[in-house]
Amino acid sequence: MNALDKKLFRDLFHLRGQALAIILIVACGITGLVAMMSAYDSLQFSQATYYQRYRFAQIFAQLERAPNSLVERIEEIPGVRYAQTRVVEDVNLDIPGLDEPATGRLVSIPELRSPILNDLHLRQGRYIQPGRPSEVLVNEAFALANGLELGDTLGAVINQRWENLEIVGIVLSPEYIYAIRDAEVLPDNEHFGVIWMGRNALDVAFDLDGAFNDVTLSLMAGASEAEAIFRLDQLLERYGGLGAYGRDNQISNHFISEEIVGLAATAVLAPSIFLGIAAFLLNLLLARLISTQRDQIAVLKAFGYDNLTIGLHYLKLVLMITFVGAGIGVAFGHWLGLVIIQFYTDIYHFPVLRYEVGMELITTAIVVSIGAAALGALTAVRRAISLPPAEAMRPDSPAHYHPTLIERVGLQRFFPPSERIILRNLERRLIQSVLSVLGIALAVAILVIGRYFEDAANYLVDVQFRHIQREDVTLVFNQPRPSRARYELQHLPGVLQSEPFRAVAARLRFEHRTHLGNITGLEATGRLRRLLDKKLRTVDLPPNGVVLSAKLAEILGVSVDDGLTVEVLEGERPTRTVPVAGLVDDLMGLSAYMDIHALNRLMREGQTLSGAYLTIDSNYTDQLYKQLKQTPAVAIVALRQATINQFQQTIVAAQEIFNTALIAFACIITFGLVYNSAQIALSERSRELATLRIIGFTKTEIAFILLGEQAILTLIAIPIGFVVGFGLAALASQAFNLELYRLPLIVTQANYAFAFFVTVIASFFSGWIIHRLLNHLDLIAVLKTRE
Numbered sequence: 001m002n003a004l005d006k007k008l009f010r011d012l013f014h015l016r017g018q019a020l021a022i023i024l025i026v027a028c029g030i031t032g033l034v035a036m037m038s039a040y041d042s043l044q045f046s047q048a049t050y051y052q053r054y055r056f057a058q059i060f061a062q063l064e065r066a067p068n069s070l071v072e073r074i075e076e077i078p079g080v081r082y083a084q085t086r087v088v089e090d091v092n093l094d095i096p097g098l099d100e101p102a103t104g105r106l107v108s109i110p111e112l113r114s115p116i117l118n119d120l121h122l123r124q125g126r127y128i129q130p131g132r133p134s135e136v137l138v139n140e141a142f143a144l145a146n147g148l149e150l151g152d153t154l155g156a157v158i159n160q161r162w163e164n165l166e167i168v169g170i171v172l173s174p175e176y177i178y179a180i181r182d183a184e185v186l187p188d189n190e191h192f193g194v195i196w197m198g199r200n201a202l203d204v205a206f207d208l209d210g211a212f213n214d215v216t217l218s219l220m221a222g223a224s225e226a227e228a229i230f231r232l233d234q235l236l237e238r239y240g241g242l243g244a245y246g247r248d249n250q251i252s253n254h255f256i257s258e259e260i261v262g263l264a265a266t267a268v269l270a271p272s273i274f275l276g277i278a279a280f281l282l283n284l285l286l287a288r289l290i291s292t293q294r295d296q297i298a299v300l301k302a303f304g305y306d307n308l309t310i311g312l313h314y315l316k317l318v319l320m321i322t323f324v325g326a327g328i329g330v331a332f333g334h335w336l337g338l339v340i341i342q343f344y345t346d347i348y349h350f351p352v353l354r355y356e357v358g359m360e361l362i363t364t365a366i367v368v369s370i371g372a373a374a375l376g377a378l379t380a381v382r383r384a385i386s387l388p389p390a391e392a393m394r395p396d397s398p399a400h401y402h403p404t405l406i407e408r409v410g411l412q413r414f415f416p417p418s419e420r421i422i423l424r425n426l427e428r429r430l431i432q433s434v435l436s437v438l439g440i441a442l443a444v445a446i447l448v449i450g451r452y453f454e455d456a457a458n459y460l461v462d463v464q465f466r467h468i469q470r471e472d473v474t475l476v477f478n479q480p481r482p483s484r485a486r487y488e489l490q491h492l493p494g495v496l497q498s499e500p501f502r503a504v505a506a507r508l509r510f511e512h513r514t515h516l517g518n519i520t521g522l523e524a525t526g527r528l529r530r531l532l533d534k535k536l537r538t539v540d541l542p543p544n545g546v547v548l549s550a551k552l553a554e555i556l557g558v559s560v561d562d563g564l565t566v567e568v569l570e571g572e573r574p575t576r577t578v579p580v581a582g583l584v585d586d587l588m589g590l591s592a593y594m595d596i597h598a599l600n601r602l603m604r605e606g607q608t609l610s611g612a613y614l615t616i617d618s619n620y621t622d623q624l625y626k627q628l629k630q631t632p633a634v635a636i637v638a639l640r641q642a643t644i645n646q647f648q649q650t651i652v653a654a655q656e657i658f659n660t661a662l663i664a665f666a667c668i669i670t671f672g673l674v675y676n677s678a679q680i681a682l683s684e685r686s687r688e689l690a691t692l693r694i695i696g697f698t699k700t701e702i703a704f705i706l707l708g709e710q711a712i713l714t715l716i717a718i719p720i721g722f723v724v725g726f727g728l729a730a731l732a733s734q735a736f737n738l739e740l741y742r743l744p745l746i747v748t749q750a751n752y753a754f755a756f757f758v759t760v761i762a763s764f765f766s767g768w769i770i771h772r773l774l775n776h777l778d779l780i781a782v783l784k785t786r787e
Contacts, residue, residue, distance in 0.1 A: 004305075004313045007296075011317060017769075018679050021672035023325040026373070028665040029271040030329025030365045035336035036267030037364075038357045042341055043260050046350045047177075054119040054351075056174040057216035058225065058247055061232055062088070064240025064570075065211050074215065077231045079223025084117045085212035087202040090478070090636055093193070094155030094629045095146050099622060101629045101637040102146075102191045103181065104156055107214075108199040109137075117216045118175040120196065121351040125150045125169035133201035137169040140349050141179055142193030154195075158205045160632035165195065177348050178252040181636065186646045187347070191639065242505045242569045243516040255740060256348060262735075273442050275372035283380055290314065290380055307385035314381050315374070322373040326366050330357070333365070336661065343657060425709060433709075436677050437717040440759070443669035444721020445728055447755035448747065450662035452729040455751055456736075456743040457647075460587045463744075465644050467536060468586060471499075471528040471613035475628070476636035483607035485633075493627060494620025499526045500609035502596050509565040510558045519546065519566065519592045521599030528613040531584040531593060541595045545581030551742060552590040553583050571603055578602070588741045611636075663758060670714075670762035678710050678770040689774070703774050707767045714763045721759070722752055 012019060050056070066085075074083040087108040095102050110116065111130040120137065128135040138148060148154075154165045176194050180187045203209045215236075219228060229244045236244070247253050290297070300310055334357045341355045477485070480502070489498040502521035507514055522529055524541045531539040531547060541547060546564060548556075558564055563577045584593070600607055616624055628637055682689070689702045697705075729747050736743040 004300075004309070005316075008313065008316055008320070012320065018676050019321050021668075021675050022321055023328065024668045025672045026275065026322055026325025026369055027328040027332065028668050029273075029275040029372075030326050030369055031333040031336055032661075032665070033267055033271040033365050033368065034330055034333025034357060034361060035340060036263050037361055038333065038337040038355065039340040039344070040260060040263040040267055041358070041361065042337075042353065042355045043256070043263065043344060043348075046353045047256060047260070049352075050174050050177070050350050054121060054174045055115065055117050055218065056247070056253075057084070057117040058219045059217040059228055059232065059244055060246075060250055061215050061236060061244035062242045063213055063215070063236050065208060065213055066236065066239035067211055070235065070239070071215075073235055074217070074232065077228050077235075079219050079228050081218045081220045081223075082117065083215060083217050086214040086216070087199065087206060087208050087212060088214040089158075089202070089206055092157045092629055092631065092634055092637065095148075096152060096154075098146060098190065100191060100625050100639055100642070101634075102193065103636045103638075104154070104193050104195045106156075106158070106202060107194060107196050108202040109196045111198040111200060117218055118173055120171040120173055123170045123172060125167070128168060128196075128198050130198070133198060133204075134164060134166050135168045135198070136165045137171045137196040138167055139176055139179055139194040140170050140172055141187065141189040143167070143170045145189035146193075155629070156195075157630065157632050157634075159207070161205070162630065163205075165197070171196065172349050172351055175250070176252055177350065178255045180251055180255070181638070186643060188638075188642050188646050191637075191642055237573070240570060243507055245516055249516070251740075258738060258740070271368070273446065275369060279372045279375055279377075283377060290383055311381045311385040315377060318373045318377040319370060322369050323366070326369040329369070330362055330365055333357070339657060432677075433713060436673055436713050437720060439673045440670055440714055440717035440763075441721035441724055443666045443673070443762075444718055444755050444759050445725035446662055446666040446669070447758055448722060448725025448751055449728045449732060450659045450666070451751040451754055452725070452732060452747055453743070454659060455746050455748050456733070459744055459746045460741065461644060461647055463532070463536065464587050465640055468530055468532060469528075469640055470530065470615075472616045472640055473614040473624075474611065474636075474638040474640070475614065475634055476503075476611040476638070477609075477633050478635035480605075480608045480610055481633065483609070485609060486612065489612050489614065492614075493623040494617040495614050495624070496617055497528065497615045498612045499523050499528045500596065500612045501529070502599050502603075502608060503610040504571075504599060504603060505569040506592075507567040507569060508552075508556060508592060509567060510556045510562065513556045515552060515556060515590065517552075517590055517592065519594055519599060521594050521596035524595050526613075528615065532586070533583075534585045539582055539584050541593060542581040543595055544598050545579040545594070547582045547584055547593045548580060549589070549591045550583045550585050551737065551739065552592065553580070555590070555739070566602070568603065571605065574602065574604065576602055587744060590739055667758060667762045670759050671766045674710050674714065674763045675766035675769060677713070678706060678766065679773075682706060682770065682773065699775060703771050706774065707770060710763065710767060714759065718756055718759055721755065725755065
């Protein structure tokens with residue numbers, strides 16, 4: 001080991017406290033980078049591999065009924081590689097051990113196993129056997145949520161007949177990685193399952209022998225998806241086609257893809273903040289070290305060491321700190337990535353969810369950290385190599401002092417000496433003070449943004465499920481029902497109130513923009529499903545016209561009073577121009593609402609309804625659920641409380657993981673900044689502080705002078721951090737202004753209070769360590785140092 005390397009290790013030992021703080025900040029940045037990017041890579045790879053191996057379809061379409069002979073014409077569409085027809089129906093289920101009714105989506109499969117689009121991966125059991133119509137396969141998430149095993153029996157109402165279905169296999173499907181009912185945002189695996197049955201059995205059960213009501217397509221490389229969808233819609237129009245759509249709008253793929261993109265964005269943003277702060281601290285640390293080692297630099301140059309060797313010597317110091325931080329970051333990033341992947345494993349179901357931290361990612365993390373450190377150290381290293389030996393032998397030239405702003409305006413008499421010293425030092429080191437304030441403000445902002453997601457999620461639940469959706473149960477019929485059904489609902493056991501609705505599949509068009517979805521007809525005086533604006537004020541349904549979600553209006557580019565073309569996709573399939581009567585600020589999905597009577601008139605039908613919203617007496621739930629399980633007309637029973645519970649188990653659980661990491665990271669940033677700033681100030685001003693002790697200042701007073709600066713910087717930084725945090729929350733709100741859900745801009749007082757107290761506690765802890773160092777200040781040794 002040469003002499004410079006020995007000096008390097010002595011310097012590191014001397015600066016061990018400051019180096020450790022910087023190491024932890026670097027580790028935080030690399031942890032975030034490695035964890036998020038490894039999770040991103042794993043999810044993206046697993047998704048792409050799953051889709052390819054199991055032939056995930058590229059176009060999907062539902063319809064009322066079409067003959068199987070239509071398949072040949074579908075496959076003649078330019079660009080279509082393969083078309084697969086199916087029978088798909090939603091039915092009521094009776095699950096052993098589950099009091100509430102559940103919904104099963106029956107999907108037909110060939111009785112003899114063969115390659116198909118959206119193929120199945122068998123987790124347990126076997127494939128169905130020909131001639132056994134009661135044998136079924138169920139999706140894994142549904143089986144796990146209900147404790148279902150091979151050989152268990154499910155009760156189902158299939159086309160008004162009670163059937164017992166035997167589970168012979170538990171499977172996964174690329175179409176239902178995120179198994180969710182239409183128009184919902186969160187999966188309810190306990191109450192919604194996908195069940196695959198033999199094609200012959202479903203054909204007979206739903207009177208679709210020789211026909212189909214669902215088709216999926218795969219395309220050739222380079223084929224136009226838009227053109228294929230257009231031509232498919234033309235073919236299916238006369239057969240009650242509900243509008244074809246591509247992968248981007250397939251709900252499972254849409255949700256997963258947005259989640260993966262969000263991970264990538266987080267993997268870039270958070271580490272940038274941490275590594276930027278680390279670069280700043282390394283610059284301060286190295287600048288201070290070079291300032292105290294001017295004479296050593298001069299001696300090294302006098303002994304023949306060239307500028308490059310001296311520059312590399314100080315750069316090695318930075319690189320060693322960075323390498324240690326990066327190593328710790330990679331290790332913890334691997335662990336945190338496993339935690340994140342385990343969370344996603346509980347939500348998404350892949351045949352194989354591969355997780356690994358590849359050498360490419362590790363190399364990227366190290367290169368990024370080294371780049372940030374080298375950038376931060378560049379100025380200080382340049383200063384070291386530019387010092388001529390003769391000049392380096394002399395101490396720094398005394399700083400040019402002048403009256404501070406407080407003194408120029410004559411306010412110094414209002415401050416005692418110790419406070420004047422603090423104010424002078426802050427003004428004379430303005431750039432360092434500003435950078436310290438900025439770093440602490442970023443730590444505060446991280447705390448604010450971390451709690452923002454939790455506050456926004458809770459607000460979303462409160463508004464959506466307590467102010468907008470006030471029903472206990474939503475019933476959906478298997479087909480539209482006449483008006484007498486609303487009176488029959490009132491006589492169900494335990495029903496306190498019912499409000500009917502009409503849901504109509506439609507394509508909404510404005511200029512060149514379109515949206516495929518539903519128009520929901522509500523009672524104008526209804527109280528169970530309300531429309532609200534941003535201030536939670538009720539929006540009344542007009543007797544004519546349509547009310548849109550603000551997000552849907554944004555997508556269509558439509559404003560109030562514009563004429564919206566409505567192409568109804570069921571019944572007589574009328575096309576009408578309907579005025580946009582208003583906008584609502586719902587937080588989930590893309591919705592279009594009309595007065596139920598106006599929608600009935602649009603459809604040229606009587607008082608038809610598609611389902612109803614119910615409030616129920618909790619004392620009669622068992623009786624109600626038992627009757628609903630055996631009611632052939634009911635296809636779907638959705639429970640509001642089950643949706644809320646699922647939200648708490650998924651979104652809130654995810655927030656707990658990320659919030660814990662963010663709190664830890666923000667505390668490390670605050671501690672590192674305050675500790676390093678105070679430590680550097682102590683080393684720079686140790687002679688000054690020792691002199692103050694000699695002339696009569698107490699230990700408490702000199703501690704007040706040193707730590708008072710950091711306290712002022714922290715207190716200035718906190719409100720700035722609040723503003724920055726609010727700005728980041730606003731950006732996050734815009735980033736999560738999605739079609740599936742939208743996070744409102746809600747930053748509560750409790751959020752600010754939490755950020756304030758965490759920052760103060762972290763600052764207090766670092767101040768306590770510095771105070772202990774002050775108590776052990778060697779006055780004689782300090783005063784012996786040369787000027």
